[in-house]
Amino acid sequence: MAGMTGDVPQQGIPEAGAGGYAEQIDKTEQARQTEHEDPPRPTYPALSRRDVERLFEPQVLARARRYAHAGRVRDLANIAEGLWHARVEGSVPYSVDVRILHSRVVSAGCSCPDGQRRTYCKHVGAVLLTMEEAARIEQRTTAFPQEASHELWWYWHNSGHRPDVRLGEDEWRAVRMLLERLYGLPDLAAYMRMNRDGRHSWQESVSLSKEQKKRYKHRARRRLMSVADVERLEDLPHGWLTVLEAAYEHLHDVEGLRLLYAMYILGARDDADARYVPRLRALAGGHWADDVALIEHWATYRHGACMSRDDNPAFERLLREEHLVDAAKCYCMLHSGEERRLRLLDMLVEGESEDSIDRLLEFLRQPDSAVYLGDAEQSAWLVGAWLDRISEVLGSARATDLAAWIADMFPNREFLQARLRAYVKETRDAAHEEAHDE
Numbered sequence: 001m002a003g004m005t006g007d008v009p010q011q012g013i014p015e016a017g018a019g020g021y022a023e024q025i026d027k028t029e030q031a032r033q034t035e036h037e038d039p040p041r042p043t044y045p046a047l048s049r050r051d052v053e054r055l056f057e058p059q060v061l062a063r064a065r066r067y068a069h070a071g072r073v074r075d076l077a078n079i080a081e082g083l084w085h086a087r088v089e090g091s092v093p094y095s096v097d098v099r100i101l102h103s104r105v106v107s108a109g110c111s112c113p114d115g116q117r118r119t120y121c122k123h124v125g126a127v128l129l130t131m132e133e134a135a136r137i138e139q140r141t142t143a144f145p146q147e148a149s150h151e152l153w154w155y156w157h158n159s160g161h162r163p164d165v166r167l168g169e170d171e172w173r174a175v176r177m178l179l180e181r182l183y184g185l186p187d188l189a190a191y192m193r194m195n196r197d198g199r200h201s202w203q204e205s206v207s208l209s210k211e212q213k214k215r216y217k218h219r220a221r222r223r224l225m226s227v228a229d230v231e232r233l234e235d236l237p238h239g240w241l242t243v244l245e246a247a248y249e250h251l252h253d254v255e256g257l258r259l260l261y262a263m264y265i266l267g268a269r270d271d272a273d274a275r276y277v278p279r280l281r282a283l284a285g286g287h288w289a290d291d292v293a294l295i296e297h298w299a300t301y302r303h304g305a306c307m308s309r310d311d312n313p314a315f316e317r318l319l320r321e322e323h324l325v326d327a328a329k330c331y332c333m334l335h336s337g338e339e340r341r342l343r344l345l346d347m348l349v350e351g352e353s354e355d356s357i358d359r360l361l362e363f364l365r366q367p368d369s370a371v372y373l374g375d376a377e378q379s380a381w382l383v384g385a386w387l388d389r390i391s392e393v394l395g396s397a398r399a400t401d402l403a404a405w406i407a408d409m410f411p412n413r414e415f416l417q418a419r420l421r422a423y424v425k426e427t428r429d430a431a432h433e434e435a436h437d438e
């Protein structure tokens, strides 16, 4: 079994014989691992995205992608030769195993109900997509990011009327200067104000007024206008900021890019923006802790009011991956949305007394609580989700207790009663099985 020991990652980095990935790990990533003594990170097999996508039905794939972008794949680990294990946060956490040989998916399994019917459920998809992206990031980290430059190139290409845009370094500097001034960077105050007001189209807020046009250097303005077509800026994922990002990329401006990624994380409303968390981590290297602190600073406490009230998938991913318990509590206080509390319940109760946990869950004992309003079926589903989550985080005794209370509160609600009965039965069966196993 000599091959076995040779291929299992030791301290997170496989030997060169395992496929040569070790050479591709970014130096800053290695430095970060030694400096902060983070847990070892796995090095991923080079899956082909097309091969992965082919395994799934389109709808399943779309859901898998959302899960992957939202960072719901946790504890991804290479547990034996060719065997990967992860936990995926669904309505409850599911256990996923994937067997990969020679960069090909050989088999997979998931503990979710859908996984009993088909091999390739959305959780398996989320794991494979996460691995595929992680492998790509590992391979790319030696090169400076070029994403925004590619986006901009497509944008020019498809707009058809600017085929000759070729900016030199001086011109990119001019573009950077102008956009940084318009956004008031490196201070984030103006950006966060816009973020709070829920303004989605940045170009509207930074489109040039007459005085600004006069104030800024003529050449810089001309260059900026040659880069972006104001009418079609919406086509770029972050409008003007994508243009600024491209300028940073062209100028290899690490600090500028780090600040911009932090802005994307703070302002994210879209699952896709959650990918800036691993990107920033890779780019920041030894400065990662500073960048996390900067984001926390603007997202919580005094500045927390600047956060948009919408759910922020990128910030939630950061909360999870860096285990920022205080920031998670603050984030949940900013918004009364239940799903947010449901998702982050494990962090909300961490270090809290029994009394404050009771207070946190008190709303489930109130008949006029939002959980019980609206559509009966949906309400029953939500109550079930809460009970599952409470059971998982705080133990089944507390959840069963609550289930009994809720059943007494609404004796005539059919869906709810059925859901509660099913919950109690599941719990009893699980307890029985456990006792049986022992």
Ligand SMILES: [Zn+2]
Pocket: 094, 110, 111, 112, 113, 114, 115, 121, 122, 123, 124
């Ligand atoms: Zn599944």
